[in-house]
Amino acid sequence: MEEREDSLHPQDDMPTDDRDRGGEGASQETELDEDDRLKPEFVSDVLALAEAGEHEAARERIGRLHPADIADLFELVSDEDRPLLASVLGDMLSPDVLAEMNEHVRERLIDLLAPEQVAEIASELDTDDAVAIIEDMEEDEQQAVLQAMEPEDRAAIEDALSFPEESAGRLMQRDLVAVPEHVRVGDVIDRLREDTELTSDFWEIFVVDPMHRPVGTCQLSWILRTPRDIAISDVMKREQTLIPVDMDQEEVALRFQKYALISAAVVDKAGRLVGMITVDDIVHIIQEEAGEDILRLSGAGDGDINEPIRQTYAARVRWLIANLGTALVASTIVGLFGGAIEHMVALAALMPIVAGVGGNAGTQTLAVTVRALAMNQLTDSNSWRAVWREMKIALLNGGTIALIAGSATALWFSNPGLGGVIAAAMIVNIFVAGVAGVAIPLLLDRLDQDPAVASSIFVTMTTDSMGFLAFLGLAVASGLTAL
Missing domain, CATH: 3.10.580.10 (CBS-domain)
Known part of the structure; x- marks a missing residue:
């Protein structure tokens, strides 16, 4: 883990890869299913052996696994069973296993270990893997672990921690040639x-x-x-x-x-x-x-099933509250046309269709735009071309859906005028959805805000509000109903 700047840094023995499954395939055939996942019966058997005090038998079965599969085993058992599993494994709970482990599961296991044990594990890892273990610890625990490390290893970790999170300095390895x-x-x-x-x-x-x-x-x-x-x-x-x-x-x-x-x-x-x-x-x-951007679009936080419930709750509820606020805008627009809806009940039945299709159209454009921004495919050089492209796609989609929805509505309600109104509203809302889906994330990106975090809230508000306004407003303007 130490940095040796006087240059050559290869291996002291012939290169071996203890993570290579090549020699373990036959012994793992009974532990893994066809998708390379641990079989439920294997997990149950190991826990049963551990709870019965047959630790050697449990260690013998776990010992045939690849470090990544041992890490998976910890993720598959409950919080209550993980301390028992860790005590059974003992020194088999190696640095390689911890490096492969889900960060939330690893944090809880690290809390069970003494600082000296954590320091010993971190010293055997590459700097980037050691930093991943230490960086999320509480300040006092972090200092205790660093004090227990060798000076050279401690210096390398402290140097890495001096760089911003999720930067190359945190990610890099110091051992090189x-x-x-x-x-x-x-x-x-x-x-x-x-x-x-x-x-x-x-x-x-x-x-x-x-x-x-x-x-x-x-x-x-x-x-x-x-x-x-x-x-x-x-x-x-x-x-x-x-x-x-x-x-x-x-x-x-x-x-x-x-x-x-x-x-x-x-x-x-x-x-x-x-x-x-x-x-x-x-x-x-x-x-x-990639997973982070998708989860941010939905406001689901880390989206990790091992994340503590309190953290997941805090991440999700704030976006639900924000969504509640934006939904009031759409409900206010509906309230303005209350008289029209009372006069023609069919409007109430058709409103969700206009808003729902517009919302889906906006989500499609939003997902493509956020991905393009994340992949550096969308820059100042081609952003207007992207907006124009999405406008043309929205008009094509709007025309197609308008023809289908308008014809079906006219036939179902025997009212060609109502069919024309919903067709026009579909074109308007899908067009607005396409523009909003590309313009909102672009605007947030220009303002140095993460477009994956808040875009979906604003796009949904825009499509719902415009859908209701276009449909109800056109219904009133066409003379189908009177306020």
């Missing part, structure tokens, strides 16, 4: 073999200048296929994607996706190499950010 640009390939190979304190996992070597600024990268395959007397500077690739240490993790993920990166150097404000980020970390970020 860096060599000066003047060395030859043979020197690099010799040091990789002889240095026993180098990191165990890497895909490329970073080449740095005397100021420790990255000037190029060199894949291991290039080094192995190059004669020993060739200078590393003649083999390296000078073009590289550098990640600023304070860059948001979502932007980092977009760079990895755009440039098909396996790893990338992280640099400080002076351009010095301070760490690296690898694609295995980015996979988690992409999954996390």
Whole structure:
């Protein structure tokens, strides 16, 4: 976990991956179903053995699992059973298991451990995984864990914690392989073999200048296929994607996706190499950010089934209250046309159709727009083109739905005038929904607000209000009813 700036950082033994399932497949066939999930009967059997005091038997069954599956086991049992399971596992509750574990489950388990135990686990992890364990702890607990760590490990963690949450500085690993640009390939190979304190996992070597600024990268395959007397500077690739240490993790993920990166150097404000980020970390970020945006659209908070009930309640109820306030706008509009509704009851039956279809149309556009903003597909250069595109789509959709709804209404109620009113209201509301679905998130983005958080509330208010206003207003204006 420590940063070794004097350069070469590979492994001290032959590379092994204790997370590889290759040798475990046969022993896990009875534990996992066809979708690679733990079977319910396996979970029940393990808990039964633990509760009966047959800890060795329980450990023997759990010991055949991959660390990620052991983490899943903790997530599948109840809060009350997790302390028992942890005591049964003992030293099998390894850093790899904790690194794979859901953050809410991990936080509760960490609370059961002494600071010295947490410090020992964190010291065995990569810096980014250790930070993920420590960063959510209470300040006093965090300091107790840091004090129990070795000075070098503590310094690396404290340095990572100094960066903003969800930034490249929190995400990066400090163990890396860096060599000066003047060395030859043979020197690099010799040091990789002889240095026993180098990191165990890497895909490329970073080449740095005397100021420790990255000037190029060199894949291991290039080094192995190059004669020993060739200078590393003649083999390296000078073009590289550098990640600023304070860059948001979502932007980092977009760079990895755009440039098909396996790893990338992280640099400080002076351009010095301070760490690296690898694609295995980015996979988690992409999954996390994608799920986060979808959940924010619905106001569902983290949306994690392991999240404490109080946190979930607090995250959801504030948006329901906000929605209640915006719903009053729509109800006020309906109230203005109370007399018309009393005169023609069919209006009350048809109003939800206009508002509902408009709301769905707005949600479709909103989802596409928020995704485009998150993927950097929608910028100042093409935002007006996107608005115009959604307007044309809304008119096409509105015309189609208007034809269907208008014809059906005219036939059902034997009233062509009412059919024409609902058709016109459909066109108006779906058009407004399309414009609102793209314009509201764009506006929030320009105001430096997260468009995924509040857009759905305002889009729903707009489509409901405009749907009722257009339908009831056109009904009155057409002479179908009188106020």
